Amino acid sequence: MSESGSEALARFSINQMTVKQLSLPELTSECVKLGIPGVGLWREPVQSYGLERTAKLMRDAGLTVTTLCRGGFLTAIDPHARVRAIDDNKAAIDEAAALGTDTLVLVSGGLPPGSKDLQGARSRIAEALAELAPYAASRGIRLAIEPLHPMFASDRCVVSTLAQALDLAERFPSSEVGVCVDTYHVWWDDQAPAQIARAGRGGRLHAFQLADWITPLPEGVLNGRGQLGEGSIDLRSWRALVEEAGYGGPIEVELFNEALWSGDGRELLSATAQNYVRHA
Structure with a gap:
């Protein structure tokens, strides 16, 4: 990529899920080749490759780990399940610290089986954050609550708007809990611009992610994010x-997209960088 292109990529980060067909070493090598400075990592492939190996790989390549995905899933009612969720999130916080990022993205969790109580689910997220936020702060990690599009409220995330996310985050210091703004999830919301300004005033804009909205959505809807x-x-x-x-x-x-994942990961990474420069 040209020098001007490299400058245009100065704030660009590729989320690992976008090019999940690439191994961590392949992704690292291609990022260096293209002048991509940042990577958002996911816990499962990091654990498969090895936490310390991944941290060293990033450091040696000079890459910044911009976020770790994901923590959350904090809506369980069963006491034992809640303890497991807290423990898993503390592990995620430790992993984020080991990787050198300062931001753990939280997908809060959907309705527990058999429940229709949205407010109760959101209140349990707040209770969990009361335990997790101080622990995260002690490790130098900020928690970024990511609202998901309402179509995911039942099974993945009862936090559907930035207003709801900020109502949760503002119970805690901004250095501990903020929000992740993902265009795919909030673009439809006419209140989102005002909520972004609210988040900015409070110092709670902890992460910003891009994906486009294309229709028709695929079956299952999860993997329908557009280039x-x-x-x-x-x-x-x-x-x-x-x-x-x-x-x-x-x-x-x-990006979560089966068609993109079926192609060559190196070509996808290059195209995504070019589209970022062109459209963002």
């Missing part, structure tokens, strides 16, 4: 919103 510039979202306007609110951190592209 940048191919869908309905005005990505530049969302970048402007977070920057006007004071965000100057990494801009992470996170």
Whole structure:
């Protein structure tokens, strides 16, 4: 990529899930080759490769780990399940610290089996955060609550809007709990711009992710995120919103898409970097 292209990638981060067909060494090598400075990692492939090996791989390549995905799933009612969730999130916090990132993204969790109590689920998230936030702070990690599109409220995330995420986050110091703004999940919400400004005033914009919205959604809907510039979202306007609110951190592209995963990962990484420059 040209020098001007490299400069345009100065804040770009590739979320590992976007190119999950690449191994960690392959991803690292390609990022260095393309001048991509940051990577958002996922716990499962990191654990498979080895936590310390991954941390060394990133350090040796000069890559910044922008986020770790994911913690959360904090809505269980059963006491034993709640203890397991807290323990797993503390482990995720420890992993984030070992990898050198300062941000753990939280997907809060859906409704427990048999429950229809959204408010109860959200209250249990707050209870869990009361235990996790101080632990995260002691390890130098910020928790970033990511609201997910309402279509995921039943099974993945009862936090559907930035307003709901901030209502939870603002119970704690901004250095401990903030939000992750993902265009795929919030672009539809006419209140989101005001909530981004609210998050900025409070110092709670901890992560920013890009993906486009394309239709029709695939069966199961989870893996329907579009390549940048191919869908309905005005990505530049969302970048402007977070920057006007004071965000100057990494801009992470996170795509879940079976068609993209079926192709060559190196070509996908290069195309994603080019589309970031062109559309974001």
